[in-house]
Amino acid sequence: xxxxxxxxxxxxxxxxxxxxxxxxxxxxxxxxxxxxxxxxxxxxxxxxxxxxxxxxxxxxxxxxxxxxxxxxxxxxxxxxxxxxxxxxxxxxxxxxxxxxxxxxxxxxxxxxxxxxxxxxxxxxxxxxxxxxxxxxxxxxxxxxxxxxxxxxxxxxxxxxxxxxxxxxxxxxxxxxxxxxxxxxxxxxxxxxxxxxxxxxxxxxxxxxxxxxxxxxxxxxxxxxxxxxxxxxxxxxxxxxxxxxxxxxxxxxxxxxxxxxxxxxxxxxxxxxxxxxxxxxxxxxxxxxxxxxxxxxxxxxxxxxxx
Ligand code: 13P
Numbered sequence: 272x273x274x275x276x277x278x279x280x281x282x283x284x285x286x287x288x289x290x291x292x293x294x295x296x297x298x299x300x301x302x303x304x305x306x307x308x309x310x311x312x313x314x315x316x317x318x319x320x321x322x323x324x325x326x327x328x329x330x331x332x333x334x335x336x337x338x339x340x341x342x343x344x345x346x347x348x349x350x351x352x353x354x355x356x357x358x359x360x361x362x363x364x365x366x367x368x369x370x371x372x373x374x375x376x377x378x379x380x381x382x383x384x385x386x387x388x389x390x391x392x393x394x395x396x397x398x399x400x401x402x403x404x405x406x407x408x409x410x411x412x413x414x415x416x417x418x419x420x421x422x423x424x425x426x427x428x429x430x431x432x433x434x435x436x437x438x439x440x441x442x443x444x445x446x447x448x449x450x451x452x453x454x455x456x457x458x459x460x461x462x463x464x465x466x467x468x469x470x471x472x473x474x475x476x477x478x479x480x481x482x483x484x485x486x487x488x489x490x491x492x493x494x495x496x497x498x499x500x501x502x503x504x505x506x507x508x509x510x511x512x513x514x515x516x517x518x519x520x521x522x523x524x525x526x527x528x529x530x531x532x533x534x535x536x537x538x539x540x541x542x543x544x545x546x547x548x549x550x551x552x553x554x555x556x557x558x559x560x561x562x563x564x565x566x567x568x569x570x571x572x573x574x575x576x577x
Contacts, residue, residue, distance in 0.1 A: 274340055277348040277370025278400035278440045280315045281476035281520045289572035290515040293317035293350055293478075294564060295525035297324045300557040301532070302336050306343055308564035312574040315346040317370065317521065320363075321353055330366060337367040345577035350402075352523070360390045364399050372443070376404035380429065387437035395438075402521070405433045406445030408480055422449065424462060431472040441476040441521060444469055446514075448481035452490075452503045452526050461510040463517060470518025479519045482506050483526035484567075489534050496537035500530075508570050515572060522571055528560050535559040 284291045296302045296318055309316040318336055325332065333349065340347040350370040351363040360371040373390040375383040387403040394401050406425030425444040434442060446469075447461040448454065470477060485505025493500055511522060535556040539546060546552060568574045 272341075272343065272346070274337065274367070274369045275346050275348050276398055276400045277317060277350055277402070277521075278476070280317065280346050280348050281441050284315070284520040284573070284576075285474075285476040285518065287576065288516060289576060290511070290520055290522045291315050291317060291573045292564065292567050292571055293319045293352070293521050293523045294528060294567075295319045295321060295324065295352060295523075296336060297327055298332070299335060299339075300553050301528060301560060302339050304528070304557045304560035305564055306339060306347070308561045308568060309345045309347070309577070310343065311561075312565050312568045313345060313577045314568040314573040314575070315577050316568075316573070317348045317350045319350045319352040319523065319525075320368075321351075322355060322359060325363075333363070333366040333368065354390075357386060357389050357393070361393060364394060364397060368399065370400050370402065372402040372404070374404050374443075376407055376443070380405070380433065384433060384436045387439050391438040391440075400440040402441045402443060402478055403433070403437055403439035404443035404445075404478075404480075405430050408445045409449035424465060425469060427465065427468040427472055430469050434473050434475060439475070441478055442469075442473060443478040443480050446479070448479060448506055450481045450526070452483070452485050452500060452505070452530065454481065454483075454485065454504050454506060456502075456504065458507050458510075459504060461506065461514065463510075463513055466514055466517040466519060476520035477518045478521040478523065479511070479514055480523045482511060482522045483524050484508060484511075484570075485526060485530065486563075489527075489530050489563075493530060493534040493537060496534065496541045498533065498537055511570055512572075522567075524567055527563050527567065531559040531563045532556045
């Protein structure tokens with residue numbers, strides 16, 4: 272089926288009280304893992320490409336993803352993750368994306384409103400829907416590094432005003448998560464009351480960035496196979512489940528796929544040092560990523576919704 276605008280998938284999720292994953296891809300194998308998981312779980316899905324992914328793969332990468340997603344029998348949207356400018360969003364739309372994020376969260380509110388509104392006008396004219404962000408997550412974003420002490424949680428009244436003025440379709444909120452594999456010591460604190468208050472004011476789907484679980488068993492396997500990942504921590508599954516009941520409809524996951532990929536590649540090369548066939552190395556990594564995506568779909572509640 273043709274790709275759907277992101278909002279079609281996310282509005283249904285918010286209304287239905289479930290979350291949908293936006294999984295980042297960088298190549299064919301990751302895309303196959305995401306799509307095969309969505310088919311196996313009968314789940315809608317967003318496939319996300321960042322500007323970094325576009326730089327890595329070039330224009331052929333989104334074309335490949337669009338072709339692959341067209342064959343899916345479940346609802347799929349192609350999403351630009353952390354678009355840094357109007358031009359970047361327009362370029363993505365031209366390449367076939369059906370959902371774009373304009374991330375001006377590091378700018379003053381007036382600039383964020385103005386630039387988001389520009390993207391909304393252009394995107395809506397061609398049936399593409401728009402994510403914006405207000406507040407500031409900690410960790411490494413695609414084009415900005417934000418120290419944990421500079422993170423700013425989203426203020427509910429600001430979020431309400433921002434959505435009215437910008438016309439964005441879904442909103443990324445800073446509620447305690449951060450990007451990457453080190454989300455804080457122990458179980459990172461998620462501000463559930465804040466999600467509830469924002470959702471009370473805004474009917475639009477809310478977006479949780481930095482939602483990876485960073486599974487301890489996968490990290491242990493990675494390190495046992497020669498990896499050196501210290502102080503790894505992710506968002507607890509129960510916090511994600513609760514956040515979904517509170518109004519989070521789009522859940523971004525990148526780190527968990529990176530961990531699954533690297534863990535399996537390391538294991539294969541450790542266990543079979545004579546191996547040099549890329550298919551025997553990337554194939555098992557693809558299976559591991561599919562397993563992780565399927566687990567996430569069960570946690571989000573999107574399994575069986577397609
Ligand atoms: P993670 O680093 O937790 O996977 O988050 C990814 C993300 O939010 C991409 O926008």
